Amino acid sequence: MLELLMLNLMSKEPLYIQLYKHFKTAIEQNRITKGEKLPSIRGLAKNLAVSKITVEKAYQQLLSEGYISNSDRSRYTVNKFEGIDYETAVAVVATNYQHSPPVEEPKILYDFASGEMDSNGFDFSLWKRYISKVFLNKERLLGYGHIRGEEELRTQIAKYIQKSRGVYAHPDQIIIGAGVQNLLNILCSILKLEHKSIAFEEPGFKNGRRIFTDHAFTIVPIRMKQDGITIEELVSSGTKLVYLSPSHQFPTGYIMPIGKRTRLLRWAQTVDGTIIEDDYDSEFRYFGLPIPALKGLDNTGKVVYLGSFSKIIPPSIRISYLVLPERLLALYHQNSSLYNQAASTIEQLALAKFMEDGHLERQIRRLRKMYYEKNVLLFEAIRNILGDHVEVTDTESGLHTILSVKSDLSARELVEKALAYGCRVALVQDYYLELSQEKLPQIILYFSKIPANEIAAAIERLRQAWFPVN
Amino acid sequence: MLELLMLNLMSKEPLYIQLYKHFKTAIEQNRITKGEKLPSIRGLAKNLAVSKITVEKAYQQLLSEGYISNSDRSRYTVNKFEGIDYETAVAVVATNYQHSPPVEEPKILYDFASGEMDSNGFDFSLWKRYISKVFLNKERLLGYGHIRGEEELRTQIAKYIQKSRGVYAHPDQIIIGAGVQNLLNILCSILKLEHKSIAFEEPGFKNGRRIFTDHAFTIVPIRMKQDGITIEELVSSGTKLVYLSPSHQFPTGYIMPIGKRTRLLRWAQTVDGTIIEDDYDSEFRYFGLPIPALKGLDNTGKVVYLGSFSKIIPPSIRISYLVLPERLLALYHQNSSLYNQAASTIEQLALAKFMEDGHLERQIRRLRKMYYEKNVLLFEAIRNILGDHVEVTDTESGLHTILSVKSDLSARELVEKALAYGCRVALVQDYYLELSQEKLPQIILYFSKIPANEIAAAIERLRQAWFPVN
Numbered sequence: 001m002l003e004l005l006m007l008n009l010m011s012k013e014p015l016y017i018q019l020y021k022h023f024k025t026a027i028e029q030n031r032i033t034k035g036e037k038l039p040s041i042r043g044l045a046k047n048l049a050v051s052k053i054t055v056e057k058a059y060q061q062l063l064s065e066g067y068i069s070n071s072d073r074s075r076y077t078v079n080k081f082e083g084i085d086y087e088t089a090v091a092v093v094a095t096n097y098q099h100s101p102p103v104e105e106p107k108i109l110y111d112f113a114s115g116e117m118d119s120n121g122f123d124f125s126l127w128k129r130y131i132s133k134v135f136l137n138k139e140r141l142l143g144y145g146h147i148r149g150e151e152e153l154r155t156q157i158a159k160y161i162q163k164s165r166g167v168y169a170h171p172d173q174i175i176i177g178a179g180v181q182n183l184l185n186i187l188c189s190i191l192k193l194e195h196k197s198i199a200f201e202e203p204g205f206k207n208g209r210r211i212f213t214d215h216a217f218t219i220v221p222i223r224m225k226q227d228g229i230t231i232e233e234l235v236s237s238g239t240k241l242v243y244l245s246p247s248h249q250f251p252t253g254y255i256m257p258i259g260k261r262t263r264l265l266r267w268a269q270t271v272d273g274t275i276i277e278d279d280y281d282s283e284f285r286y287f288g289l290p291i292p293a294l295k296g297l298d299n300t301g302k303v304v305y306l307g308s309f310s311k312i313i314p315p316s317i318r319i320s321y322l323v324l325p326e327r328l329l330a331l332y333h334q335n336s337s338l339y340n341q342a343a344s345t346i347e348q349l350a351l352a353k354f355m356e357d358g359h360l361e362r363q364i365r366r367l368r369k370m371y372y373e374k375n376v377l378l379f380e381a382i383r384n385i386l387g388d389h390v391e392v393t394d395t396e397s398g399l400h401t402i403l404s405v406k407s408d409l410s411a412r413e414l415v416e417k418a419l420a421y422g423c424r425v426a427l428v429q430d431y432y433l434e435l436s437q438e439k440l441p442q443i444i445l446y447f448s449k450i451p452a453n454e455i456a457a458a459i460e461r462l463r464q465a466w467f468p469v470n
Numbered sequence: 471m472l473e474l475l476m477l478n479l480m481s482k483e484p485l486y487i488q489l490y491k492h493f494k495t496a497i498e499q500n501r502i503t504k505g506e507k508l509p510s511i512r513g514l515a516k517n518l519a520v521s522k523i524t525v526e527k528a529y530q531q532l533l534s535e536g537y538i539s540n541s542d543r544s545r546y547t548v549n550k551f552e553g554i555d556y557e558t559a560v561a562v563v564a565t566n567y568q569h570s571p572p573v574e575e576p577k578i579l580y581d582f583a584s585g586e587m588d589s590n591g592f593d594f595s596l597w598k599r600y601i602s603k604v605f606l607n608k609e610r611l612l613g614y615g616h617i618r619g620e621e622e623l624r625t626q627i628a629k630y631i632q633k634s635r636g637v638y639a640h641p642d643q644i645i646i647g648a649g650v651q652n653l654l655n656i657l658c659s660i661l662k663l664e665h666k667s668i669a670f671e672e673p674g675f676k677n678g679r680r681i682f683t684d685h686a687f688t689i690v691p692i693r694m695k696q697d698g699i700t701i702e703e704l705v706s707s708g709t710k711l712v713y714l715s716p717s718h719q720f721p722t723g724y725i726m727p728i729g730k731r732t733r734l735l736r737w738a739q740t741v742d743g744t745i746i747e748d749d750y751d752s753e754f755r756y757f758g759l760p761i762p763a764l765k766g767l768d769n770t771g772k773v774v775y776l777g778s779f780s781k782i783i784p785p786s787i788r789i790s791y792l793v794l795p796e797r798l799l800a801l802y803h804q805n806s807s808l809y810n811q812a813a814s815t816i817e818q819l820a821l822a823k824f825m826e827d828g829h830l831e832r833q834i835r836r837l838r839k840m841y842y843e844k845n846v847l848l849f850e851a852i853r854n855i856l857g858d859h860v861e862v863t864d865t866e867s868g869l870h871t872i873l874s875v876k877s878d879l880s881a882r883e884l885v886e887k888a889l890a891y892g893c894r895v896a897l898v899q900d901y902y903l904e905l906s907q908e909k910l911p912q913i914i915l916y917f918s919k920i921p922a923n924e925i926a927a928a929i930e931r932l933r934q935a936w937f938p939v940n
Contacts, residue, residue, distance in 0.1 A: 017759065061758035066697070066727015081729030116613040124608045131601060131816075138594045141786045143586040178648040178788065178812040185655050189684045210808040214659045216686045227536070257536015259551030288531035289487065316611045316815030318648065338680040342648040344814040345786035346601075 007048060015050055019058035027067050027078055034080040038068060109422030110458040112445045115281075115311060115399045121367060121448075122314050126359065130350040137349075145345040147336060149176025149321070152352035157307070157321050160355060164364075165279065166296030167305055169323045175332070178318040178342035180278070180308055181211055186339050187304065187322060188215035190331045191241060191274065199242040201229050203431035205250050205278060208243060221433040224249065228256035231263055240273035247282040247291045248398045251431050251444050255395055261294050268302035274328070276304045281311045283364050286372040287396040301325030309351070311399060311448075312364055317347050371399060371448060374455060378447045381459040389467050391440070399448040402428060404440040407466055411441035414466060421465035423458060477518060485520055489528035497537050497548055504550040508538060579892030580928040582915045585751075585781060585869045591837060591918075592784050596829065600820040607819075615815040617806060619646025619791070622822035627777070627791050630825060634834075635749065636766030637775055639793045645802070648788040648812035650748070650778055651681055656809050657774065657792065658685035660801045661711060661744065669712040671699050673901035675720050675748060678713060691903040694719060698726035701733055710743035717752040717761045718868045721901050721914050725865055731764050738772035744798070746774045751781045753834050756842040757866040771795030779821070781869060781918075782834055789813050789821060841869060841918060844925060848917045851929040859937050861910070869918040872898060874910040877936055881911035884936060891935035893928060 007018050026032045038044075041059065045052045059076055062068045068076040134141070140150075148154065154171035161167040177183035188211060191198075198212050202221035209219055220237045222229045228249065234242060244264070246256035256264075268275050277294045285291065295305040305323035324332055354360060378401065379394055391404040405414055411427045418425045428442035436442075450458050477488050496502045508514075511529065515522045529546055532538045538546040604611070610620075618624065624641035631637040647653035658681060661668075668682050672691035679689055690707045692699045698719065704712060714734070716726035726734075738745050747764045755761065765775040775793035794802055824830060848871065849864055861874040875884055881897045888895045898912035906912075920928050 020759070057758060064725060064755075064758060065761055066725075066729055066731075079727065079729050081732045114613065119609060119612060121612070124605055124611065128602065128605045132598065135594055135598045139589060141594065142589060142591070142784050143584065144780075144785045178652070178814075179810050181810055182648070182652060182812050185684070189680075192684075207808050207810065210659075214655070214662075215684060255534060255536075257549065257551075259536055259549045261536075262551045285534075288527060288534065289490070291535055310614075314612050315614045318812055318814055338677050340649050340651055340677065342652050342788055342812055344648075344788055344817055347814055347816070 007050065016054045016057035016061070019048075019050075019054065020061045023058065023062055024065075024067060027062075032078050034078055036078050038076040038078065040075060106419050107422060108419075108424050110454070110461065111424045111449050112418075112443075112447070112458070113424040113426040114449050115446045116449050117314060117367070118449050118451055121370065122363070127313075127317075127350070127354070130354045130359075131346060133353060134346050134349045140349060141345055145341050145348070147339070147341050148172075148174070149341060149343060150345060150348040150352060152356075153319075153348045154321075156352050156355040160360065161293070161305070161307060161323070164290065165282065165307075166292040167323065168296070169305070173324050173326075173329055175322045175324065176341065176343050176348060177320050177322065178344075179310070180280075180306060180320045181207060182342050183306065183320055183322045184208055184211040185215075186332070186336070187276070188212060188217070189335055189339075190328055192217070193331060195239070195241040195274070197237075197239040197241065199229070199234050199237055199239045200433065201244060201249060202433060203251055203428055203436065204243070204433075205245065205280075206431050206433075208278065209433065212243075219433055224252050224254060226254055228254060228260050228264075231260065231267065234264075235267065240268075240271045241276070242273070243276045243278065244294070245278045245280060246294045247279055248284075248395065250278075250280065251400070251402065251426075251428050253393065253395045253398060253400070253402055255291055255397065256294075261297060265294070265297055265300075265302065269300050273302065274304060275302055276306060278306045280306075280308050281398045283312055284368060284371055284399060285397045286368065286375050291397075295323065298325070301327055304328065312360070312367060313351075317351070319343050319347060319351060370452070374447045374450070374452050377452055377455045378445070378459070381456040385456065385459045385463050386467075389463075400444055400446040403443040403445055404438075405443055405466060406440060409441070409466065411438075411443075414441050414443060417465040418462055421461045423461050423465065425462075477520065486524045486527035486531070489518075489520075489524065490531045493528065493532055494535075494537060497532075502548050504548050506548050508546040508548065510545060576889050577892060578889075578894050580924070580931065581894045581919050582888075582913075582917070582928070583894040583896040584919050585916045586919050587784060587837070588919050588921055590921075591840065592833070597783075597820070597824070600824045600829075601816060603823060604816050604819045610819060611815055615811050615818070617809070617811050618642075618644070619811055619813060620815060620818040620822060622826075623789075623818045624791075626822050626825040630830065631763070631775070631777060631793070634760065635752065635777075636762040637793065638766070639775070643793050643795075643799055645792040645794065646811065646813050646818060647790050647792065648814075649780070650750075650776060650790045651677060652812050653776065653790055653792045654678055654681040655685075656802070656806070657746070658682060658687070659805055659809075660798055662687070663801060665709070665711040665744070667707075667709040667711065669699070669704050669707055669709045670903065671714060671719060672903060673721055673898055673906065674713070674903075675715065675750075676901050676903075678748065679903065682713075689903055694722050694724060696724055698724060698730050698734075701730065701737065704734075705737065710738075710741050711746070712743070713746045713748065714764070715748045715750060716764045717749055718754075718865065720748075720750065721870070721872065721896075721898050723863065723865045723868060723870070723872055725761055725867065726764075731767060735764070735767055735770075735772065739770050743772065744774060745772055746776060748776045750776075750778055751868045753782055754838060754841055754869060755867045756838065756845050761867075765793065768795070771797055774798065782830065782837060783821075787817050787821070789817060840922070844917045844920070844922050847922055847925045848915070848929070851926040855926065855929045855933050856937075859933075870914055870916040873913040873915055874908075875913055875936060876910060879911070879936065881908075881913075884911055884913060887935040888932055891931045893931050893935065895932075 007015055041052055041055045045055045068078055070076050153176060154174040157174050158169050158171045192215055197218035197220050199220045199222045200209050202223050213219060220239050222233045246261060248255060279293050282290050295303045308320040382392055389406055392401060411429055415425055426444040428444055429436040477485055511522055511525045515525045536549060538548055540546050623646060624644040627644050628639050628641045662685055667688035667690050669690040669692045670679050672693050683689060690709045692703045718725060749763050752760050765773045778790040852862055859876055862871055881899055885895055896914040898914055899906040
């Protein structure tokens with residue numbers, strides 16, 4: 001063994017590491033027999049003309065990693081263990097990825113499938129200033145942050161939802177998270193103490209549904225009507241938990257009228273149930289005032305309110321929030337200590353100051369104006385270009401609309417054709433848990449990301465894709 | 471009804487909103503009977519001396535919110551719905567929080583219960599520069615970002631774990647998340663397809679255990695020995711999934727020797743099982759080289775590797791990562807589209823560049839030096855001040871150690887006494903799923919957050935708390 005050992009005095013690698021690596025490899029490759037004694041420290045040091053400390057450090061590292069032991073106190077012995085094949089481990093990674101060809105993605109000119117904003121949607125220079133300000137107080141950034149989210153932000157959110165959504169909440173009732181799914185994971189852990197099933201709008205928010213499925217909830221789909229979910233179906237389902245987006249249902253776009261809201265609240269009081277209100281894009285109503293939140297009518301603590309900033313500031317800034325009624329808040333406190341806060345502290349503190357200085361309201365006004373104009377242009381373009389080929393309902397809300405396309409093509413074929421013409425679109429049928437009963441294929445068209453002056457051109461592409469002139 | 475209606479022409483509130491609010495309140499307070507017809511638009515406009523458009527807009531808002539309907543096309547009718555009591559909703563929030571007294575928290579001078587860094591631990595000015603650079607490419611910040619995390623960061627992580635941990639992974643195998651819990655939620659949704667139970671080190675990482683409990687896994691506690699979990703117990707438990715922290719077990723601090731690592735890998739191959747390796751603080755070994763990751767020995771794709779930056783950069787920057795073996799990666803791809811990326815894009819891109827420029831390695835070297843010194847000072851202080859009152863093992867790794875305290879006080883009483891002297895400490899027993907069988911109360915002491923020059927003073931406080939001189 002020792003014949004093979006050559007230490008490189010010119011190497012940048014310390015001698016003890018060279019020595020450690022030599023023995024490690026020799027042991028792994030069975031060139032040193034298991035149970036064999038290593039040379040004594042003094043003897044080896046002398047043999048190699050290195051200091052005893054060099055040998056000691058090498059042996060210590062082998063000892064820490066469990067290659068050798070020093071049970072008899074005088075000499076180190078090689079431990080028994082099964083062989084290791086590093087080469088294969090490395091090769092596995094290399095070969096698996098070498099041959100996977102790059103996937104050919106069709107070029108997307110117009111993305112109707114995304115509710116993201118276009119590049120004029122946000123003043124990043126302003127945001128950068130708010131991010132920079134946070135660094136003035138570095139102490140705040142050292143740790144994990146407040147488990148429910150930074151207090152300044154919770155205070156601003158409480159003010160904001162009171163003013164804009166009619167929701168009265170104490171900052172202590174607010175829990176911040178890195179996106180809605182993060183909050184739903186925490187919410188599930190509380191709700192599962194009382195519920196085994198949850199009713200979801202059908203079609204509905206599939207990314208939310210998924211989290212409940214993950215937590216072993218039974219999902220009960222309740223069909224949508226023009227005025228929201230079918231209450232009779234909800235009542236007869238026997239479930240006492242329901243997930244709603246009453247202000248602008250996703251994906252249908254329907255708005256739940258006041259009468260149905262009060263009936264749902266009465267239902268929750270009667271069965272001692274819970275309503276989760278997902279208020280994901282209520283800021284965007286282009287006619288008149290925003291529809292007040294259902295939570296604002298909730299005087300017996302039956303509504304969990306779920307809000308997100310993802311439609312009003314870029315979703316790369318991952319901040320959403322939850323308002324818990326008293327009773328669930330108590331359950332949260334009993335269970336919460338094991339959930340770390342997942343949202344970035346810097347972004348939380350920047351957003352708090354941004355809101356305090358009135359920039360969020362300005363941002364909403366600005367986007368509302370932008371999206372109003374896009375909304376008008378979209379409907380004009382649909383009317384002028386697609387005309388009788390489609391049916392469309394304008395709720396003058398939100399960032400998307402639904403097209404019912406009169407075509408012999410299937411919904412899936414419409415998606416493919418659109419893609420071939422550079423347009424990505426989504427399908428309502430994909431938001432159903434069960435099979436959709438659509439008479440016509442229904443297409444979701446987000447307009448937020450399409451530049452205003454290209455909306456007509458984008459719709460023209462859809463026409464070429466779906467209704468080519470022969 | 472109309473007698474009461476006074477529009478305030480001097481108000482900043484638009485006339486249509488005043489009109490809308492008047493009707494809304496009147497309907498909610500039953501001052502207008504359900505089913506009653508509202509005045510005609512023309513008639514009301516004339517009566518109030520306002521334009522028809524003002525009345526139309528007010529009615530339109532009432533219509534959108536479902537207070538009225540226009541089924542007969544000529545006149546609007548008030549809808550039937552149950553009464554609303556806004557006042558109570560507001561009052562509920564107000565009263566519940568008015569009287570809750572502020573909780574009196576004892577003043578913490580020394581926090582031994584937190585693995586956060588002290589204020590010299592990170593160069594925030596440098597980090598701020600990297601955050602600023604990200605804003606040069608605003609387009610990257612507009613959307614939700616890559617579902618698995620930004621590619622630049624995954625590439626840097628692949629390089630980093632290869633160099634520092636001996637883990638070979640392709641960037642496509644890496645999934646970024648906002649903290650370990652976020653990633654475990656996604657991992658659970660894949661693993662539950664194949665596993666119903668998971669073995670955890672006992673004592674072990676309770677925040678991780680919690681996520682598996684949430685996902686309805688049965689937790690099988692496997693007792694820790696000095697060289698890691700008891701393999702015989704694991705084998706006889708029949709579970710095929712195990713969560714390990716082999717490089718520096720939490721909380722015991724034990725290091726798993728190479729022999730046990732290979733036996734565990736062989737076990738996973740034999741039963742077609744899965745090992746989750748949580749490599750949470752392996753950067754910190756103060757003697758010799760870091761212990762290589764178990765994942766580096768994994769040539770049959772049985773190990774899921776879980777890494778975190780929370781110990782090397784401040785945990786307010788929430789970025790962790792997961793390396794999935796091939797087979798689980800395929801399952802992930804089938805299921806992943808419903809999980810949004812939760813980590814901030816700005817922080818991901820800043821970290822990628824920070825790593826590319828070598829700053830992460832510099833930061834680790836710097837912290838390792840700082841923590842090495844603290845580690846030495848801590849053991850000196852324990853020996854000199856607590857002496858024979860305690861037993862302690864130094865693994866020369868990580869940011870914490872375990873004190874076995876020879877005292878008649880219970881573990882809980884030791885925590886209380888320490889708190890009264892301004893020291894927060896945590897207990898090993900709280901990391902057990904079942905009852906711990908500790909002979910002596912075991913205290914977790916993190917030293918990362920205690921300033922070096924106050925370590926002796928902090929330990930002296932523990933002595934005063936636990937072993938007062940009468």
